[in-house]
Amino acid sequence: MLHLVLAEAALETIPMSLWKHPLIRKYAKKRGKGPGALLLDLSFHYSAAKKLKDIEKRGRPDIVHLALLEALGSPLNKVGLLKVYVHTYANYLIYIRPDVRLPRNYLRFVGLMEQLLEVGKVPPDSDNPLLIAKKGDLSDLIGEIAPTKVILMTEEGEKMKLMELGKLLLSMPKPLVIIGAFQRGDFKKETKALSDLKISIFDESLDAWTVVSRVITAYEIAKGIV
Ligand SMILES: C[S@@+](CC[C@H](N)C(=O)[O-])C[C@H]1O[C@@H](n2cnc3c(N)ncnc32)[C@H](O)[C@@H]1O
Numbered sequence: 001m002l003h004l005v006l007a008e009a010a011l012e013t014i015p016m017s018l019w020k021h022p023l024i025r026k027y028a029k030k031r032g033k034g035p036g037a038l039l040l041d042l043s044f045h046y047s048a049a050k051k052l053k054d055i056e057k058r059g060r061p062d063i064v065h066l067a068l069l070e071a072l073g074s075p076l077n078k079v080g081l082l083k084v085y086v087h088t089y090a091n092y093l094i095y096i097r098p099d100v101r102l103p104r105n106y107l108r109f110v111g112l113m114e115q116l117l118e119v120g121k122v123p124p125d126s127d128n129p130l131l132i133a134k135k136g137d138l139s140d141l142i143g144e145i146a147p148t149k150v151i152l153m154t155e156e157g158e159k160m161k162l163m164e165l166g167k168l169l170l171s172m173p174k175p176l177v178i179i180g181a182f183q184r185g186d187f188k189k190e191t192k193a194l195s196d197l198k199i200s201i202f203d204e205s206l207d208a209w210t211v212v213s214r215v216i217t218a219y220e221i222a223k224g225i226v
Helices: 022-031 043-051 059-074 106-119 138-145 162-171 189-193 208-223
Strands: 002-009 083-087 090-096 131-135 149-159 175-180 198-201
Touching: 002 138, 002 208, 043 149, 059 083, 059 106, 059 208, 083 138, 090 149, 106 138, 138 175, 138 189, 175 208, 189 208
Parallel strands: 002 083, 002 175, 149 175, 149 198
Antiparallel strands: 083 090, 090 131
């Protein structure tokens, strides 16, 4: 089974330092919720958020949406050999049941994530929720999964052909692959320190969802699923 973590994901509620900004107040009023219950999205909030620390790694829930649709819709997930998790920039961990059907529509996905971060699970009254969110960092998650190897996907890693990567992952009893779910910039040094191997699949930086798709495909081919 392949464990996949979308790490340092650019998905968080609007930080308190922005709550009084006129643009944020207007947005919150329009959405009919308090700003702390809404996701930060740079396509709506850029002029209020542009001075935030690490701005290039924040406010892009669309990256998580596309990467999750890619992973959850894969043949690997359909045969029960994929487990996907999200670790966010603000250190929340999101646990995803493989049979969840996420909204295809972005605005509905945002509403779902807002409910998840507010209540901690979706559906809110379920004993076996489709999604769970709790505070925690990447080392907590890796400790829980207890993989045999942690592989960090990065354009700065050792160059490897996809077919080789598939075989390598298949040769490991319990591999965990980390892919950054942010727009630009590097992983934190704590994240890099948690990895056993750093692998690049192409000379240039690729979008997170493209890397998700390639890693899963490599594993599926090595395993003979597709
Ligand atoms: C858009 S990139 C992150 C930003 C990127 N470091 C930059 O500054 O352009 C999203 C993620 O995809 C993965 N990734 C991107 N390009 C890659 C490559 N050539 N090989 C392996 N992984 C890659 C990394 O995990 C990275 O964090």
